[in-house]
Amino acid sequence: MKANNLVALCVGLLASVLSHAQTVVLTGTVLGPDGPIEHGSVLVRDGRIVTVGSDASIPRDVQHIDVRDAIIAPGFIDLHNHMSFNAFPRWKPAQEFGARYDWQQKPVYNVLITAPHKELVELGLVCEAERYAELKALAQGETSTVGSERNCPSVNLTRKLDIDPGLPNAPITIYNTFPFQMTAEQREVADKALSASPHGSLLIHVSEGAPRDASAAREFEMFKQQGFMRAGVNIIHGVAIPAAGFVDMAKAGVGFVWSPRSNIELYGDTADVTNAHVAGVTMALAPDWSPTGSVGMLGELQYAAAWNLAQEPSPFTDRDLVIMATANPARMVGLDSQIGYILADRAADLVVVRRTSRDVYASLTHAAPQDVMLTIVRGQAVFGDLPLMKQWNGVAGDSVQICGEVKAFALNMSLPTAIEKLTPAIQRMGRVLAPLAECGE
Ligand SMILES: [Zn+2]
Structure with a gap:
């Protein structure tokens, strides 16, 4: 991987969209514990997964977000970082x-x-x-x-x-x-x-x-x-x-x-x-x-x-x-009854990834940074493609470029401020701020 890339900031509109309760139905290929569910749906309410199933089980009276060309997987859990x-x-x-x-x-x-x-x-x-x-x-x-x-x-x-x-x-x-x-x-x-x-x-x-x-x-x-x-x-x-x-x-x-x-x-x-x-x-x-x-x-x-x-x-x-x-x-870490699976009554921590091959698992292990279409934590869309972010939150958020594609963060903080503070400080140390993503060859 080479680290060309990235942060083209278009600047932020919003500060705090993460507080209101939401009910959303997300439809795509759902990665359940027993394997992929094609044309599956996940109903998310108040930060939890309420139901998971085929299209037929979708209630009509809530907001629908269609990601049929993508995989809806449990959000990734990182147990080793600094x-x-x-x-x-x-x-x-x-x-x-x-x-x-x-x-x-x-x-x-x-x-x-x-x-x-x-x-x-x-x-x-x-x-x-x-x-x-x-x-x-x-x-x-x-x-x-x-x-x-x-x-x-x-x-x-x-x-x-x-x-x-x-x-x-x-x-x-x-x-x-x-x-x-x-x-x-x-x-x-x-x-x-x-x-x-x-x-x-x-x-x-x-x-x-x-x-x-x-x-x-x-x-x-x-x-x-x-x-x-x-x-x-x-x-x-x-x-x-x-x-x-x-x-x-x-x-x-x-x-x-x-x-x-x-x-x-x-x-x-x-x-x-x-x-x-x-x-x-x-x-x-x-x-x-x-x-x-x-x-x-x-x-x-x-x-x-x-x-x-x-x-x-x-x-x-x-x-x-x-x-x-x-x-x-x-x-x-003893949290399998709450995260790590797409099942009813679990936390709505999800990632939506563009599907690039028939094999759902291979699509996930070969995905590039720009293939991440949505990251949902506590039932809130915090990162993803502009149109999806807008559908979920009502506003798009702070936009950035990730490997040539425009994405957005919906944050309870100012992204430009964080970057403006870090960039000169790290430059004075003779280094540069790490890119948000590394784009593949
Ligand atoms: Zn370590």
């Missing part, structure tokens, strides 16, 4: 590293990533960066994210699963902890969440590095010794985990978050997901961050699909990969 870093453009490491501690100690990493991020914090712009990252996520069809800054006020963009998922009785999700840097207090919080009923979840970076890196392999041994092999825990990266380790994880109910692009860009290889899949480990796909991973879930799906095709034999089907972006991450 959001505010996504304001920075792609970092192309010239060399591959052995372990995560290698690149973190390189002067270039400090110059390009750590120091500018610290400066953003000092300038009081980290929440602007966080919001900009949420916009990037929404444009990639993401409706839930993790890895947000704790102190930024919510502007009702993505659901922040580790801070405030905004879902009734949501179990606690703990994120962004390196197991061997956990304080006793953090450990206590994690143990309490994991022992609760229903239990919460811990998303934890373990064994990041090259597959044969001894220190990364040792991290997994320490992880086991410290009693983390338990249901509710999900390992992020795990590049150095051996096949037998995945068998133990499956038995214990430990999940796995796979970030192939970031692994391969940094270390030249990724986790042994073939054996993880064979062992029956519940797996999610997530981008890590956009400096070395994908811009968001759509890009990571495309990357994973290309990687998968290059394997002999391919370990996954396109359907497996889509489940790793929707239902599996919901299960891994």
Whole structure:
């Protein structure tokens, strides 16, 4: 992918269209838990899915939005990100590293990533960066994210699963902890969440590095010794985990978050997901961050699909990969009764993607950024094609160009202001604001 592109701002009309209750029927190919429903409909009311079915079940007296050439899928759920870093453009490491501690100690990493991020914090712009990252996520069809800054006020963009998922009785999700840097207090919080009923979840970076890196392999041994092999825990990266380790994880109910692009860009290889899949480990796909991973879930799906095709034999089907972006991450954080599926009485977190092939799953794993036609969070259209946004919200929103197509965001914030604040600040650091999307070749 090359990062030409994007932000041509036409400027904003609206500020706050996200508050009024709405009933909408969306008609297209609905991706239900048992497979695609051609000419299906989803009735959304007050942020929830009310009914799902064939055209015949559509009530006549509500607003209809027809996306018959598109796929209506559950919104993508991103379980591994470091959001505010996504304001920075792609970092192309010239060399591959052995372990995560290698690149973190390189002067270039400090110059390009750590120091500018610290400066953003000092300038009081980290929440602007966080919001900009949420916009990037929404444009990639993401409706839930993790890895947000704790102190930024919510502007009702993505659901922040580790801070405030905004879902009734949501179990606690703990994120962004390196197991061997956990304080006793953090450990206590994690143990309490994991022992609760229903239990919460811990998303934890373990064994990041090259597959044969001894220190990364040792991290997994320490992880086991410290009693983390338990249901509710999900390992992020795990590049150095051996096949037998995945068998133990499956038995214990430990999940796995796979970030192939970031692994391969940094270390030249990724986790042994073939054996993880064979062992029956519940797996999610997530981008890590956009400096070395994908811009968001759509890009990571495309990357994973290309990687998968290059394997002999391919370990996954396109359907497996889509489940790793929707239902599996919901299960891994104990939210599968609320998000990750298009079913009645679930949250109306949806993505509408242009259908480019007969195979619905392949359409999703090969979609380009401009194919995202609508992203719906809490039953509100927050990103998408102008006509659809207008139908849903009554007004189009702040328009932007994504890979040559005009799209819009409907926001409780000013998009031009966020970009106007970030752009000069990041330029003064000798860098540029990351593009909202990366357009394929
Ligand atoms: Zn990470």
